[in-house]
Amino acid sequence: MSISASKIIPFGNGGHIVESACRSLSIAASGLNALESRFADREFSATFLRVVGVIMNVRGRVIVTGIGKSGIVARKMTATLTSTGTPAIFLHPADAGHGDLGMITPDDVVLMLSHSGESTELGPIIQYCKRFAIPLAAMTAREQSTVALAADMCMLMPDVEEACPNALAPTTSTTVQMAFGDALAIALMEMRGFSADDFHKFHPNGRLGAQLVKVRELMAAGSDVPSVREDASLLDATIEMTRARLGGTAVVDRNGRLIGAFTDGDLRRTVTGKQNLTESVGRFMTAAPLAIGPEELASEALRLMHEKNIMLLFVCDNGKLVGAVHMHDLLHAGVA
Incomplete structure (x- = not known):
């Protein structure tokens, strides 16, 4: 017409x-x-x-x-x-x-x-x-x-x-x-x-689905999670970080509970200070680091990372280390 x-x-x-x-x-x-x-x-x-x-x-x-x-x-x-x-x-x-x-x-x-x-x-x-x-x-x-x-x-x-x-x-x-x-x-x-979990079952794809993904679905787990004991040397921590390629390692006690974090940034500051690589990582770790639960939304993990200006977030269940999630993994999955 x-x-x-x-x-x-x-x-x-x-x-x-x-x-x-x-x-x-x-x-x-x-x-x-x-x-x-x-x-x-x-x-x-x-x-x-x-x-x-x-x-x-x-x-x-x-x-x-x-x-x-x-x-x-x-x-x-x-x-x-x-x-x-x-x-x-x-x-x-x-x-x-x-x-x-x-x-x-x-x-x-x-x-x-x-x-x-x-x-x-x-x-x-x-x-x-x-x-x-x-x-x-x-x-x-x-x-x-x-x-x-x-x-x-x-x-x-x-x-x-x-x-x-x-x-x-x-x-x-x-x-x-x-x-x-x-x-x-x-x-x-x-x-x-x-619930939001039910909603995710019906919306697994696309941006909406990404906002409903749980941390456990995107985190590194098992042997892929970098971790060392508090009495490990700086050299051992560096080797562990290099192996996992997440930019940091968790520091755990004998029961596997998260007590600290040691990152690439911590390593650079330590080397700049000319510390001996045989010294204990426990002296240079960040104590009581930020962590998140595996059942939390990945979008909440990303929010915490932005808020605290960090790239790596460890995942704990009742205090025990169970995983680690990197910001790049969240962004790659479409979490925003």
Whole structure:
């Protein structure tokens, strides 16, 4: 579709364009405020709690469906639910009547999104739910709509003003749907006690996964961890540091407990002072060095390194040395 040049408004200083953007955001904010206010309504809150309860107790999955812009929101909602511990799948209404209704089982619950509540494409799904007693939860802004009246649980969305100047393009209404989907997913997530560790299981790759990696997953362990006893010579400590190539060595007592650290920097300062390499490393180590637990997030290890301006961090479990992690390993893994 082409737009005639006569209808294009000149940019000028762009002030009116910025005003338009701010107006859209203001209208969207009003929609979100209206949604939040809906929870003050006892019936709405009761319905929301009932939906959460049904989803928590369902043996199968949440079948999320919607058409048009609501369908796009439904896809996003499906992804958020799935990634936060609630098994969900998107069902496209156009495919439902061509065999995909078979993906709905008696153990599932259907979550239907429709702002108007009158999308004809949703008809076969509604009929299927009624025929086989599949719980149907709906999100719509029209109380007397087909979808609202057919639903077992209807969450009545606020009838918001669209940001579109022609009041045609779904804008504020889809923002409200999206926000409600997030609120539902987070409520379910908290009900399930879904932890950061659980989140990492579902997000092992990419930047998000890197932020959830535990120290134990990136640390050097076993014989790869440089360590010497307190009475070891400076020469022995230097050999151990050279072997492990981590830029330092831990100093441990007879029980394997971390009592000190000796780094490349310490060695340079010692050599500059013309110390005898047969002297005990215990005289020149940094006592009670900073350490971290193996179950801590790698991002926390990196934060400590930046804060203390160190490159090597030893890992201890109940005081005993179990590993070592270098800043380069954290950065290489994408931890930030």
